[in-house]
Amino acid sequence: MAQTEDRRRVALRLVVLQVGVVVTFAALAISFWYLQVVQHARFQEMAENNHQRTLALRAPRGVLFDRNGKVLVENRLSFNISIVREHTKDLNRTIRLLAAVAGLDPAYVRQVVDRHRSEPTYRPIVIVEDASMSQVAAVTARRLDFELPDVLVQQVPTRQYPTDALAAHVFGYVGEASDAQRSGSIVGQSGVERVYNNLLQGEDGARQVVVNSVGREIRTEAELPPKEGRRIQLTIDYDLQKAAEDGFRHAGFNGSAVILDPRNGEILSLVSLPSYDPNDFAAGIDRATWASLNSDALRPLQNRAIQGRYSPGSTFKLVVATAALEEGIVDPDFRVNCGGGASFFGRYFLCHLKGGHGSVDMRHAIEKSCNVYFYTLGNMLGVDRIHKWAEKLGMVGTTGIDLPNEQESLVPSTEWKLRRTGEKWYAGETISVSIGQGQVSVTPVSLAVMMATIANGGTRVTPHLIRAVDEGGGWKVAAPPAVADRVAFRPTTLAALHDGLWMAVNGAGTAGRARIAGRDVSGKTGTAQVISNQGRQAARGSSRDLRDHGWFVFFAPKENPVIAGVIFGEHNEHGYLGAPIAKHVIETYFAKQEGQPLPQLVPMVPPPPPEADPDTAPVEQQAPVASAPGTTPGTMTQGTN
Template identity: 40%
Template structure:
C-alpha cells in the first residue's frame, strides 16, 4: 500500500514536470514561429530589398564634358577617345612577366610598374588596374593584336579631354586635372577614379556647367563584389557647351604674330566689350595636365624665363609708359591745369628740385601743345602736365578709364594693377607723396602698373566716345556667329563723364601718332585708308638708368641683357573713320614701342578688320572642329 502511494506520487511529479517542460517547449516553438512569421511576412519587403542590394551594385558613370567653342562654333576644348590598357591580377600568374611582355609593345617604365603593383596590392585581385592610357591608335592596335599572349591584359576605350589647338588657347580655355583632396565636395562625381575638373581658365570658371550630371549603371555582382553582368544603364546628362567671344582665326593669327617674343596682345570690340583675341605668349600644352604632366615637363614650365604658365594679358602688370599720356592729358584738361593749346618748351630735360628728368629725345622737341606732345610722345610736356595736375586727379581719371580695377572677366587669376594716390602711399609705405613723383607718373612710370587687358579697355573707352564698356569673354546669349545686337556703346554703357571736345584732343593726338612725318608710329601705320589706325607708343623702363649710362650711352637697349631691356607697348583702335576695334600689345623687354610693339599691333588690327568678327556671319552651317569639319551641337547647348 505504501509502495503504491509512493509510485502514485512519483507519477504525479513526473506528469507535472512533463507538463511544465511541454508547456515551455510549446512556448519556445511558438516564439520561434512568431519570429519567423515576423521576419518572413511582416519584414518581407525590407529583407527582400537588402538581398537585392547585396546582389545589385549601383555604379556612377561620368557624363560627357561640355565643349568650349569659339564665337563661330570651332571646338577649342572637346572630348576624344581614350585608349587604355589595364591588367587584372587574378587572370595572370605573374604580373611582372605580363608587364615585361607589355613593355615590348608600348612604353611601360619603372614608375608605371611601381604604381600598378601598389594599386594591385590595395585592390581586390579581380579589379582592373590601368597600366597606360591615352595611347595612340597604332599602339592600341598593337596590344590588341598580341592580347592572346598577354594573360590578364584588358583593353578599354573611354573618353578624355582634348585641346586641339594646344598652346594657342591655353591661357583662355585652361585645362582639366585630377580632383585634389581639398576640392572634394558634395558632388559624387568628384570621387570617381580618374574624374577631371577644371583647374584654370574657362574650364575652371564654368566647371559645374561643363561637367554635366552623372549617369548610373546597375551591375549584378556576386558575394565577393565581382561584376557578373550589367542590368541597366543611364548615361546621365552631358555638360553644357560654353561659347566664347573669341575668334579662333584671329587668336591664332595673334599668337603667330607674337612669334618668339614673350608678350601679350588683346583685341576688343569697343561697343560690345567682346574680347576677340586674348593672346599670351608663350603658351603651354594643356593636354600635358590632362594626361598627367611629367616631372621634366613641370620643371621646363617653371624654369622658363618667359613664364609660359602666366597669362600675361590679365596677370602681367607693367608700367604703361607713354600709353598713359592720353589719360594724363585728359586729367589735366578736366582739372583746368592745361588747355589744348598750352605750350611747354622741351629742351631734352626738365629740372625739378635737385633732380633732372630727361626726355627720350636727347636734343628735345621744342615747343609742344597737347596734340603735338602726344604725336611725338614728348616726356617733358607730360612732366609739366602731371606736375600741374597732381597724382590724385590723374588717378581719378585712370579709374574711370578702367585702370586699377578688376574688369570682372570670366578668367582665373586676373590682377588689378596699381594706380597710386597720395593716400595710398601714406597708408601702404608710410611715406608722404613727393612732388617729383608726379612727374614720373606723368609718363606712366613709377608705382603705376596696368595689365594689357586694362590698356585695351582704356583704349576702347577713348575710342567709343567715353562710355564704360566692360570686357567679356563668354557669350551670355550662347549664340554662334556675329553679335545680333549692333547698338553703339552710347546705347549700351554709362558715360564716364568726358567732355567731347576734350576727348577729341586725345584722339587727335593718337591719330597723329600714326601719321607722318612726326608721329612716333608713322613707320608702322596701316597704309590702306579704309583700315587706318590711331594709336600710342610706349616704352617702360624695368630698371633705373644711371647718369653715367645716360651720358655715355655705353650700351643701346638692344645690346643689354634681355631682362634689362625696356618693355615695348602699343595701344590702338581702328578704323579711324568709324572705330570698332581696340588693341593693346606688349612685348616684354622688346625695347622701343614703335619698333617692337607697333608693327605687331598694326598687323593684328589689320587682320581683325579683314576678318571683321563682330559682323562676320558664320561660314560653316554649324559648329566645326579644329580641322574645319562640321561638328554636332547638342540642343540647348
C-alpha cells in the same frame, strides 16, 4: 525482465536523441532566421556589391566655339585602362601582368595603385590614360582569356584643344579634381575651363553592370547616360587669335595681346606667350612635363595678359592727357616749350629727344610723346587726380575679366602711399608717374580697357570672353557684364586724344608701322623699363633678361572705333615693334568683315626705325641738385616715346 528493462532504456535514450535533434534543428532555424531576416539588409547589400558594379560614365565637357561658330575645343574619345580590385585574387599578379602587357614599369603601376589604395575596391584605378591602340588591343585580348578580368578598358571623352597651343591661356586646362569626394572626375583648373566649369562640366552618367565572381561583366542592368556639358560660344575670333599669335611668332618675341571690341568689351583675341599645350593636360599630365612647365624661367603657365604687371611707360600719357582735359586744367591748345628737359622740384627731368620738341600742343605732344609736356601736366594735376582718371579708364584694380586669378593694376595715390608705407607723397614723385614710370604697374588687359574707354568716349567696358551659352534649347546670348563706369568725355577731349593718337600712327609719330591706308589706325607706343639704369649697372653680368618691354596700344578706325587693344612685347626693347602685330590683326579684322582673303604674313625687311628712337636712347639723368626728399634717383627715370 531484462528484456523490458532493455526496451525502457532504448526508449529513454531514443527520447534523448529526439530532443537533441529537435533542439538542434530549432537552433538551425533560429540561425537562418537571424541571417535571413534580422541581418537581411546587410547581406542583401553585400550580395549586390558582389555582383553589381557601377561604372561612372564621364560626361563630355561642353564644346567651345568661337564667335563665328567655329569649333575651338571639342572632345575626342580615348581609352583608359584601369584596375578594379573588387574581385582581384592576387593584386601582384595583376600588376605584373598588366605592366607586361601594356609595356609599363611595374613599379610605376604599383605606385599608382598604392596611391589609391584607401579608395573603395569597386572604384577603378586608372593606370593608363589615353592608352594607345596596341595597349588596348593587348589588354582586351587578355581580358577575354580571363587572364586579366579585373582590368577594365573604358572609353572616355577627352578634351581636344587646337594645335599650336592656340589661345591656350584663354581655354586654360583641365585636370583631376583634387578633393577626395570627386576623385577621378575632371574639372577645369584654369582659364575658361575653370571659370565656366559648372556650365562645361555636364553630368556624369552611370552604368550598372552585373559581374560574375571573377569580375567579368555579364550584362548591363541599368544605364544613365551622361549629359554633355553646355556648349559655350566665346567672344574670341579664331582668325584674329591666330593673326595675333602669328604676328608674335613672325616678330620673334614673347609677350601678350588683348584685343577687344571697344563698344562692348568682347575680347576678340587674347594672347600670352610663351604658351603651353593644353592637350598635355587633357589626359592627365605626366610629371616630367608638369615639372618642366613649372620650372621654366619664362613661366609659360602665367597668363601675362591678366597676371603680368609692368610699368606702362608712355602709354600712360593718355591717362594724364585725359585727366588734364577733363579736369579742365588745360585745353588741347595748351602749349609747352620742350627744350629737351625741364626742372621740377630741383631735379632735372629729360625728354627723350635731345634737342627738344620745341613748342608743342596736346595733339603733337601725344604724337611725339613729349615727356616735358606731360611732366608739366602731371605737375599741374597732382597724383591724386591722375589716380582718379586712371581708375575711370580702368587701370586701377582688376578689370573684371572672366578669367581666374587676375592681378590688380596699380596707379599710386597719396592715400595709397600713406597706407602702404606710412609716408606722405612727395610732389616730385608725380613727375615720373606722369610718364608711366615710378610705381605705376599695370596688366596688359587694363591697358586694353583704357584704350577701349578712350576709343568709345568714356564707357569703361568690362572685358569678357563668353558670348552665348546653349542651355539645351539652342543658343542663349549671355548677358554681358555690367559696364564698370560711364563718363561722357568732353568732345574736345576726345578730339584731341584721337587726333594725337592718329597722328602718332599716320603722322610723324613713333607708330608708323601700324599704318594701314584708309583704316585710320590710332595708337601709341611705350616702353616699360625692366630695371633702372643704375640697377642695370649693378645687375650687369647676371643672367636675367634686363631688356625693356615694349607696348603698343591702339584702336581703329579713328571715327567710331570697332577694334582696340594692346600689344605687349616682352623684352623686345622697342614699343614700335608691336605695331606690325596690331597692323596684321587689324588688317585681318577688316578683310574678314569685308569678305576679302585674309592677309598673310610674309617675311619682310624691317624698315628703319623712326628718327630718334626713344627706346634705344637712354635719357635718364641723375638729379644734379637736391632731389625731392624721399625719392631715390634711380627710380626717376627715363622718359620714353
